[in-house]
Amino acid sequence: MTDDLLVKKEASIATLTLNRPDDLNALTTSMIRRFAEEMDAIRDDPDIRVVVLTGAGKAFCAGVDMHETSYNPLNARIFLKAFNRMLKTLEMLPQPSVAVMNGAAVAGGLELALACTFRIAATEAKMGLPEIHLGLVAAAGTTYRLPRLVGFAKAMEMSLLGELMSGEAAAGCGLVTRAVPREDLSAQADAMAQLLAKNPPIAMSLIKDALHTTATPHFDNANLIEILSASVNHYTKDKKEGLAAFFEKRKPKFKGS
Numbered sequence: 001m002t003d004d005l006l007v008k009k010e011a012s013i014a015t016l017t018l019n020r021p022d023d024l025n026a027l028t029t030s031m032i033r034r035f036a037e038e039m040d041a042i043r044d045d046p047d048i049r050v051v052v053l054t055g056a057g058k059a060f061c062a063g064v065d066m067h068e069t070s071y072n073p074l075n076a077r078i079f080l081k082a083f084n085r086m087l088k089t090l091e092m093l094p095q096p097s098v099a100v101m102n103g104a105a106v107a108g109g110l111e112l113a114l115a116c117t118f119r120i121a122a123t124e125a126k127m128g129l130p131e132i133h134l135g136l137v138a139a140a141g142t143t144y145r146l147p148r149l150v151g152f153a154k155a156m157e158m159s160l161l162g163e164l165m166s167g168e169a170a171a172g173c174g175l176v177t178r179a180v181p182r183e184d185l186s187a188q189a190d191a192m193a194q195l196l197a198k199n200p201p202i203a204m205s206l207i208k209d210a211l212h213t214t215a216t217p218h219f220d221n222a223n224l225i226e227i228l229s230a231s232v233n234h235y236t237k238d239k240k241e242g243l244a245a246f247f248e249k250r251k252p253k254f255k256g257s
């Protein structure tokens with residue numbers, strides 16, 4: 001069986017690679033569980049100064065694997081709580097993290113990148129929140145992580161229109177830290193990781209904690225609202241139609257019910 005999450009620790013840098021290239025690195029329950037375990041280990045490892053996250057193949061992450069299971073309000077709530085708990089652990093690591101967005105980063109894949117300290121994208125990479133086209137509600141940090149990066153108006157536009165943007169456009173609106181040609185992506189990510197690794201780790205940790213505490217003072221409340229909204233939405237016919245259309249490769253017909 002292929003390892004769906006590759007972990008490499010070299011010097012003071014830990015690199016985690018989502019390794020389901022044939023499925024655009026879509027996240028499964030087991031991947032999220034394994035990711036959480038690795039985050040716990042890295043958090044307590046004094047030798048690790050920087051975390052780099054990327055995807056194998058042509059995509060960064062296409063979100064949650066829609067083929068893994070059929071969700072209902074109860075199991076969706078359990079899954080979303082686990083996913084959000086993992087993202088919060090990633091975000092609050094004492095070490096800075098860098099999402100290297102080599103390709104598509106959509107839906108839960110973009111939310112994964114939002115939980116990182118920095119995001120470096122290939123200029124041609126596509127990213128966005130297409131959940132609205134499936135009758136779904138984004139519920140893994142979009143409502144509070146995205147606005148603090150791109151502003152309220154842009155966050156609303158991305159969430160309600162569901163359009164994808166290039167890495168270049170993402171850099172222009174503050175969604176990603178830097179956008180570079182794909183052939184330069186690895187070198188740019190390595191340069192940033194090496195620079196961060198030379199900084200004082202305790203000072204970086206304290207700065208991260210202070211900024212997150214100030215920027216998101218009501219994290220738990222915002223997270224709960226997202227999960228409840230997504231759970232309630234599971235009862236709608238539009239949600240069922242959106243997923244049916246996705247699997248049948250057709251355009252959905254939403255009726256507001």
